Amino acid sequence: MAPDASAGIRSHPLESVIMRSGWVETAERSAPALLGLLLALLALGPALGPGFVLRYDMVFVPDPPLALPGEGFPRAVPSDLVVALLSRIAPDQMVQKAVLIGIFVLAASGAAALVPSRRLGPRLAAAAFYAWNAYLAQRLLLGQWALLLGVAGLPWAVRAVVLGGRLRLAVALLPAAVGGFQAMLVSALAVLATAATAPVPAARPSGTPDTGGSPGRAVPIRAPRGRAVPGRTVPAWAVRARRVVEAALVLGVLSLPWLVPALLSRAVTDPAGVEAFAARADGPLGTVGSLLSLGGIWNANAVVPGQESWWSAIVRLSLAAVAVWGFARLRAPRAVPYRAGAGEARGAGAGEVPPYRAGGEDVPSRRAGQGEAPPYRAGVAVAAGGGLAVALAGVFAPGALGGLIAWWPGFGPLRDGQLYLAPFVLLQAVGLASVVARWHSRAVVAVAAAVPVLVLPTFALGAFGRLSAVDYPDEWRRVQAIVNADPAPGALLSLPWGAHRAFAWNGRRVVLDPATKMFRRRVLWNDALLVGLPGGGRLRVASEDPAVAAAQAALRAGPDGRTAALAGLGVRYVLAQAGDNTFQDAVTVFQGPEIRLLRLDPPK
Template sequence: MRTKWGEAAVRFAPAALGLLLGLLALGPALGPGFVLRYDMVFVPDPPLAPPGAGFPRAVPSDLVVALLAQVAPAQVVQKAVLLGIFVLAASGAAALVPSDRLGPRLAAAAFYAWNTYLAQRLLLGQWALLLGVAGLPWAVRAVVLGGRLRLVAALLPAAVGGFQAMLVSALTVLATAATAATTSAATGGKAAAVAATAAVPAGPVVRARRTAEAGAVLAALSLPWLVPALLSGASTDPAGAVAFAARADGPFGTVGSLLSLGGIWNVNAVVPGQQAWWSASVRLVLAAVAVWGFTRLRGGFTRPGGTGPRRTTGTGRADGPCRVGVPYWTGLATAAGAGLGVALLGAFAPGLLGGLIAWWPGFGPLRDGQLYVAPLVLLQAVGLAGAVARWDSRAVAAVAAAVPVLVLPTFALGAFGRLAAVDYPGEWRRVQAIVNADPAPGALLSLPWGAHRAFAWNGGRVVLDPATKMFARPVIWNDALLVGLPGGGRLRLAAESPQAAAVEAALRAAPDGRARALAKLGIRYVLERANDNKFYGSLVVFQGSELRLLRLSGVA
């Protein structure tokens, strides 16, 4: 008989495992300073500023970080968020497993918190997306248990993450709401509460009402990014369907990569050693076992103990295991299939997807199809738990919890140094202080005219220009992207911001007229490299070894 302390230990074991995996995965990234890689840009003292021009990709995540940075240092906020992703993911996957046994729950927790999808997206710096993915099992659970407030709370991580996180969540939540069975109160408050032991099929009216409520919650929580997106006037280059299509990152082609939860379009986001035959083979076998385990759950989950209907003798005593229903099975399977279909569409029919984007830019978020594999990750996590539950063996459960780490060991220690904490040089902080202390209006132009930087002080890691996050005034930058193609070529995607074309034209003017042309566009400051000299008649406000800050003439 478990004591209260023992029950608490079992209850919080998945979260503790998630924390342990987070510490192992992040490693040097938890040191003093900031982790800067691709889209992951945290800055010291982030301002409370409205979103800039272009598609609002960092809305409302930047604002939430800035608010939290009023309470704790921004670098502490970043580390708490990154660790929180692992804890939320592991505990959520475990809570979704329809079993009171700790072994299957830990297997699901380990798989969902340590997999190729999470590793690749983290190496791409997409922490905001992963925040929503981590909360995905909680959102599914909330749909099954019912209650608008419960669903709102479960979707808050995705709401903070923004458009990518909410779109992945919407796919899974709506599919679950439209197909889940109606649960009874027989399950009580157990960890396996999503297993409706007395579930009955929901009628079309119930499902329609539940889907409408879920859609309303999703729409309301999407307003912070949806409204700015509709008002931004941003455009989407149809060529992005080719640039961001899923690709093979192992020996089994694009399909094999996607089924084993990889297939990222950026080769620099591939985990070291992931392409090796042994690693790819074991991960594909593990994926097959997990999918098989999930298919076995369709008819219910056999649980040797706990509440629920059981075979009984004439004396009324139970003499057999209970059979637990899995009300979210159809919805999760549907979402996983649809997400995989989106990824395959971009990989094998990019022309069709590009045509849809050209017809309506609203199809633009589908260009990075691999991110919609997230429901398949959750399906495999639950499926692995289902496979483990077939053996009432602690040894099998322990191996299953360790396997995700063993088949992707190079995700540890910041992917062997690809994630590391660094501090901003003093020049950046001085420039930030000068610009933010100026009450005069006007935008800041960040040069060189490109979206990404590779600083020596950041170990040469590619990162989105930090200037886009540091200043309490609009920052104009070139959001056009250069994406490498599998054949070795490079594809340039047009800028999304409507201001970018006007600024690019002004930059082509003669050096003596360039400053005036930019000033007429409302630009007050120019931040450039210290050794550049592209402007005449401008006041040098700050000169350092790396940065030069100019104030343009003609702007009050």
């Protein structure tokens, strides 16, 4: 056999260098996402075990039905439908865990991609801060995973506005579109502000490459084959206006799944919700200090353990001050890491304008050799200021906000103002990256990547057990199967007449009634809320669903007329506690240790 001619050929030493360089670049690009994954595993802890995580608004159920929204405000649209579709191709428990982990990974990688420095250290600092902070922790403990989907995708949406392209923006907004109205409103705040303030590329002669000249000047109108139309330019304000309109159209189209049901529904909004959901102090520094340090949620049970201590409050506020200072320094000429470095602008001749790098793509800069702010800086600042103003309005001007809601229920989403702090979180993440880039060293990077966890350590392990996975008792699955197998029409009424439950099998954690999401038919439940006030009182926020009032009136009827009144409203089933004897003349379909299913005969 002839010897192998290639046996004596050795690879060129440069090949291993090139391959190693490729592996290093891939590892650096993947590092923020991997950091997000590690933070997810650390934060969720016991929530990743077998079963479902059930806490407040986070209600995942076995075999979720493909159902249309009910009569009230479509808060779980289209998130519930997407979960139901995904549960058709993957185990329902795994769908929830994938969503929760995805929030951390998407947030970390997005914040890193928005940092205009290609150094890994600043990008890791932004990733760690954006994926581990008081805002994310509190909203997760409130069970608002759908909102956090939009928050996680927010940096990608801002980046898409800067890079341009309607399709790019639509893809970046998909997490918010899945999340629904809260996620889209928070995203709209940052997207529209960035579209309105991002620099406009400078006019340049036809046929010359775009080197990212000075922004704010007029842009030439081009003929079909790239020839500039002599003497005609588009003002910068017109370019920005077109950008805002295009962004608004993308936001509007992606909002149709929840916007159309909201406009067609008969839902009402109680102005009393302004006081109930206003931001509150979660530490010794007051409401304003809590908001500046990204806390201030209205529900005391959503506060991370130990967050109310002096140590935690002061350290979080100090970190916020450093991050805001770093963001403000982005415009200073000495902010060297935010220019295109020598290794990033190869090929740019003397006097040419190097590009910004945002996650590996070019974003035009304004002046060569200067530490100019990234193009999204003004937009993020405006969105952060606007979100902070909305949060403060519920605290210091509740009457004005309540008046707006009374005038038009469409202003209702503004009552929970603290959720609009998301752009402020992003601002601080980018600002912390700026500080790390300014004093870049291995020690600084290590501290910056670890400091969010060290500042809020009790968010780990499911906030010390506040997030944990449990399985539904078999009786719940049996009732679900019975009701969903019945082809006869009619709604299901869920008792006791309140929005939330605290089951022993769920560790007495408060959760929205799971019956609202388990059945293929309309579920009548009391969505009115009783919210505790700081002074010890309780405030009732009226129901948003008009059908609740009719059901409540039927429940108040006497024993002889209660069943007939509910049946007249189209109620076929009643799901109650095992010892509930409210409907003695109804047919018991299922009796379990905890729950009881009754069927009401239709009126004759």
